[in-house]
Amino acid sequence: MFSKSRINESTGRSDNARAPEAGPAPTSTPVPRPSMEMGSNAGSASAPKPKPAASVLSADLQISGNMRTSGDVVIEGVVDGDIRAHLLTVGESATIRGEIVADDIVINGRVIGRVRGLKVRLTSTARVEGDIIHKTIAIESGAHFEGSVQRQDDPLAAGSQSSASSAQSAAPRPAAQAPQPAAAPQSRPQAPAESSRPAAPKAPMDAKPGQ
Numbered sequence: 001m002f003s004k005s006r007i008n009e010s011t012g013r014s015d016n017a018r019a020p021e022a023g024p025a026p027t028s029t030p031v032p033r034p035s036m037e038m039g040s041n042a043g044s045a046s047a048p049k050p051k052p053a054a055s056v057l058s059a060d061l062q063i064s065g066n067m068r069t070s071g072d073v074v075i076e077g078v079v080d081g082d083i084r085a086h087l088l089t090v091g092e093s094a095t096i097r098g099e100i101v102a103d104d105i106v107i108n109g110r111v112i113g114r115v116r117g118l119k120v121r122l123t124s125t126a127r128v129e130g131d132i133i134h135k136t137i138a139i140e141s142g143a144h145f146e147g148s149v150q151r152q153d154d155p156l157a158a159g160s161q162s163s164a165s166s167a168q169s170a171a172p173r174p175a176a177q178a179p180q181p182a183a184a185p186q187s188r189p190q191a192p193a194e195s196s197r198p199a200a201p202k203a204p205m206d207a208k209p210g211q
Contacts (some may be wrong), residue, residue, distance in 0.1 A: 098112075108124065117133075
């Protein structure tokens, strides 16, 4: 007869032998995530740059000379010279003596000279003394204007051509050659003076008779 203890031991050993050995738990590999810094750099590169602020010339500023910029300009002072800009705003206290050329021109002050622009606007406080060449123009009631108005499809190009021609005309011309002195007339040799002929001898006076 078999004892119960031996039967239990044999069954326990068989279960242990059959049970497969548990291997090491599989390790999960981390999935790379896109960096947030790269995304922010890409967004900043694709974002459009903000438009620079307009340059302002205050009322206590006076400039003598030409100005040229591709941006916007607001003038409140005095400028003696030509101005070239994208958007030009002439303040009420401003005075410009020269030609102004811009895509968009708004005049609130005084301009003495030619005005060239695609869009020109004269407000009620504007005072312009000169010709205006434009594509579109608007003049408010109360504006003071002395000159002629001419419409052109491309007034800016006409302004560049006129400036080039004026620059050529202003270029110094070569000095004219000094006139050569006239040749002095050659003096002819004077003919020798005729020798004075000897005077004829005087006839002897006859002696008086009886002496």
